Amino acid sequence: MTKTQGSSGTERAQQGSQPTDEELIARFQNGDTYAFDLLVRRYKDPLLNFIYRFLGDLVEAEDIVQETFYRVYKNKHYYKEVAKFSTWIYTIAGNLAKTELRRRKRRKVFSIHKETSAEKELELPDLKSDPESEVNTVVTEKLIQKAITSLPQKFRQVIVLRDIQGFSYEEISSIIKVPLGTVKSRVNRARLKLQEDLDFLLEDLENISN
Amino acid sequence: MGDSDRMKNYISDYLENSLDPSTHKEFEDALKRSRELSTMTDRVAAVSAHLSNLKKHTCSDDFSVKLREKIHTTSEPLISRRTVLRYSFAASFVIILVIATFTITNLMSDSPENTPTLQGSTQNANPVSAEEQVDPLVDEGELNINSKPNENAFSDSSRVQPEEKKNKPKIKYVDQKK
Numbered sequence: 001m002t003k004t005q006g007s008s009g010t011e012r013a014q015q016g017s018q019p020t021d022e023e024l025i026a027r028f029q030n031g032d033t034y035a036f037d038l039l040v041r042r043y044k045d046p047l048l049n050f051i052y053r054f055l056g057d058l059v060e061a062e063d064i065v066q067e068t069f070y071r072v073y074k075n076k077h078y079y080k081e082v083a084k085f086s087t088w089i090y091t092i093a094g095n096l097a098k099t100e101l102r103r104r105k106r107r108k109v110f111s112i113h114k115e116t117s118a119e120k121e122l123e124l125p126d127l128k129s130d131p132e133s134e135v136n137t138v139v140t141e142k143l144i145q146k147a148i149t150s151l152p153q154k155f156r157q158v159i160v161l162r163d164i165q166g167f168s169y170e171e172i173s174s175i176i177k178v179p180l181g182t183v184k185s186r187v188n189r190a191r192l193k194l195q196e197d198l199d200f201l202l203e204d205l206e207n208i209s210n
Numbered sequence: 211m212g213d214s215d216r217m218k219n220y221i222s223d224y225l226e227n228s229l230d231p232s233t234h235k236e237f238e239d240a241l242k243r244s245r246e247l248s249t250m251t252d253r254v255a256a257v258s259a260h261l262s263n264l265k266k267h268t269c270s271d272d273f274s275v276k277l278r279e280k281i282h283t284t285s286e287p288l289i290s291r292r293t294v295l296r297y298s299f300a301a302s303f304v305i306i307l308v309i310a311t312f313t314i315t316n317l318m319s320d321s322p323e324n325t326p327t328l329q330g331s332t333q334n335a336n337p338v339s340a341e342e343q344v345d346p347l348v349d350e351g352e353l354n355i356n357s358k359p360n361e362n363a364f365s366d367s368s369r370v371q372p373e374e375k376k377n378k379p380k381i382k383y384v385d386q387k388k
Contacts, residue, residue: 037274040274040277041274044274045266045268045269048267048268048269049264049266049267053264058267061267062269062270062273065269065273066273066276066280070277070280073281140260141264144261145264148261159261163257163258163261164261164262164264166262184222184223185219187222188218188219188222188223191221191222191254191257191258192221192254194261195250195253195254195256195257198257198260199253202256202257206256
């Protein structure tokens, strides 16, 4: 189980000659908008995946990523170098995603309609051009995504940050502002719940691989 | 909580190699004993692997363009609103200052010290010098040396000595018509 996405631009920057996230945001705070463009380039896709896995809707996820960068642009001076930039931007994105979830709860009827259309999508994958293995991958992904979306919010957030985004427990603790022990416990419980929900799928996959 | 349930809490730590040596050994012993725990551990590892291998989505090609548009369209009115707010604060401050000054000036001019009816009753309104103040122990009827404080004693004809009066040259009026 390794860190997958390398989450922080600082780590990536340290390996090469690229400026760190903290250097970029400092330059942006001093009026260098090119530094902001570099941050956007660095974080847009990881943030999209984080929010998409959290909400389950790609279009909404992209809107939230837009809003996240807009907030960073508008509130650039609120960032202080006591925390990592990645922690700061993921906290903003996570809060926006949670707000979206609350909004969805209020519009429950609309949400039910959306779920139905998602289920339809799940039942009828586009078979026109994809080979069988690709269809399986798509279906597997959809099932996994559905299982993630059905997790309680507090478990969903940590599992996405840990297993999809590849953050360390300490970083997750800073992002969601919850003690380290609680984060570890939530990650474990989320994994147990997912293996329970995806039992049939995992069994099938085991059989295929055997 | 049974031993198996307790061990379930260690699955992630075991998979991430973050258990202390004694607990690690205890967990491995439990794995050997319990098939259920063993299967569960394998599946948790599989779930975690599946999650990390999920397809990575990318933002649309026009993401940056849309973002720039959003920043420009949304922040411009905000800036002007902020400017308007700042100016309105300054303007209201100036107005309040003017009103306050006007009110204070009015209050001062209408104050009791300045009203004609009470003007004489207060000594401090028009301060009088020590020489001008009347000594209450002195009877004004007998001696009133301060009655004409600003008058020059030498110009007062009543105080001129009689001898001086005598020496005063007599003025002759000459008829110039002649």
